Amino acid sequence: MTVPDPPDLSAPTITDNAPLKPPNPGSYARRDLYEERQTPESGVGAFATTTIPSGTRIFCEESIVMLPDEAGHVELYAAVKGLDEERKAMYWALAASTKASKDVAWIDALRECCDEDISETFNELVEEHETAWSIYETNRFTCKSRDGVTKSLGIFPQSARLNHSCSPNVFHRYNPVINRLTVHALRDIQAGEELLTSYIDICHPTVARRQLLKHWGFRCRCSACDSPDDEEDYRRKRIEDLVNRMGNREKRRVKNEGKWTGKDYERDLAIIVKCIRLLEKEGMEETDTLGMAYAAGVRLAVKVGEEEDALKWAEKAVEIERKCLGEDSMEFVRAGELLDMARRVNAKAERS
Numbered sequence: 590m591t592v593p594d595p596p597d598l599s600a601p602t603i604t605d606n607a608p609l610k611p612p613n614p615g616s617y618a619r620r621d622l623y624e625e626r627q628t629p630e631s632g633v634g635a636f637a638t639t640t641i642p643s644g645t646r647i648f649c650e651e652s653i654v655m656l657p658d659e660a661g662h663v664e665l666y667a668a669v670k671g672l673d674e675e676r677k678a679m680y681w682a683l684a685a686s687t688k689a690s691k692d693v694a695w696i697d698a699l700r701e702c703c704d705e706d707i708s709e710t711f712n713e714l715v716e717e718h719e720t721a722w723s724i725y726e727t728n729r730f731t732c733k734s735r736d737g738v739t740k741s742l743g744i745f746p747q748s749a750r751l752n753h754s755c756s757p758n759v760f761h762r763y764n765p766v767i768n769r770l771t772v773h774a775l776r777d778i779q780a781g782e783e784l785l786t787s788y789i790d791i792c793h794p795t796v797a798r799r800q801l802l803k804h805w806g807f808r809c810r811c812s813a814c815d816s817p818d819d820e821e822d823y824r825r826k827r828i829e830d831l832v833n834r835m836g837n838r839e840k841r842r843v844k845n846e847g848k849w850t851g852k853d854y855e856r857d858l859a860i861i862v863k864c865i866r867l868l869e870k871e872g873m874e875e876t877d878t879l880g881m882a883y884a885a886g887v888r889l890a891v892k893v894g895e896e897e898d899a900l901k902w903a904e905k906a907v908e909i910e911r912k913c914l915g916e917d918s919m920e921f922v923r924a925g926e927l928l929d930m931a932r933r934v935n936a937k938a939e940r941s
């Protein structure tokens with residue numbers, strides 16, 4: 590579940606020491622809300638056993654293995670070997686659906702550090718390494734540090750049971766403030782529904798999503814992928830284009846600081862308004878899509894003197910971050926800072 594980096598339009602304004610709610614050290618999966626069940630095609634899945642209201646934190650899980658992005662087969666195997674028996678069993682029980690890597694340089698390195706007397710069992714050892722690696726590739730989640738610079742990959746065995754949908758009903762994200770992976774309901778979920786998260790950026794059109802999902806070795810059968818409605822695919826393509834344009838213009842604006850005119854800001858804002866309308870229409874109400882667009886919209890609306898829009902979007906951004914990530918996330922704090930700023934600007938506009 591290596592999630593690609595979302596475009597950074599949020600311009601972080603808080604530091605590592607920003608005040609946040611005290612960390613909650615608990616690690617839990619809300620087994621009172623869901624149960625694991627075998628599915629016909631996707632292995633074990635998690636199914637709601639009761640109504641789960643939008644915004645509910647269903648998982649708040651500590652990793653059993655977390656390694657730097659660049660770690661390879663040998664480091665991973667050593668980490669799994671070092672687990673206690675219970676966690677080791679959790680690890681080996683996870684699904685392995687990726688193919689063996691074509692890069693086999695690690696096998697030579699392993700041979701060099703093995704004693705002569707294990708030569709008979711060396712092939713078995715290689716196979717074990719490959720299985721451990723396939724489990725890792727199939728189930729790992731991206732974990733970014735608070736400054737967003739350092740990327741690690743972690744295994745969270747309970748959350749790893751979540752299957753994929755391109756129209757997900759839950760949202761997952763590693764929260765570096767509390768060192769937990771959190772999974773929240775994106776909308777009200779009814780008893781019997783499978784809890785589905787997206788392993789990839791949901792803004793891509795179907796062809797691109799299929800390509801990305803090959804990594805996990807399955808063909809997605811979600812409502813978006815199987816929809817006979819070409820219009821839906823066209824709208825996702827439009828969203829992807831608009832998100833890319835927003836990101837590109839943001840980069841150019843940062844480069845040309847000071848040279849951006851009122852007209853340029855208006856053009857930026859027009860793209861964001863289109864993006865917000867489409868995302869709202871599609872119900873893609875999560876932090877990496879609509880949350881990101883609202884935050885970018887607030888800053889630009891302030892620049893061009895649309896204070897009321899800025900305030901409206903800032904309020905919505907706060908609600909999206911609360912729903913997707915919770916009040917102990919940096920994203921929620923940043924959205925709160927934007928809201929404070931939008932309120933100040935509005936109060937000033939009303940006075941003048």
Ligand SMILES: [Zn+2]
Pocket residue numbers: 754755756798809810811812813814815
């Ligand atoms: Zn799909």
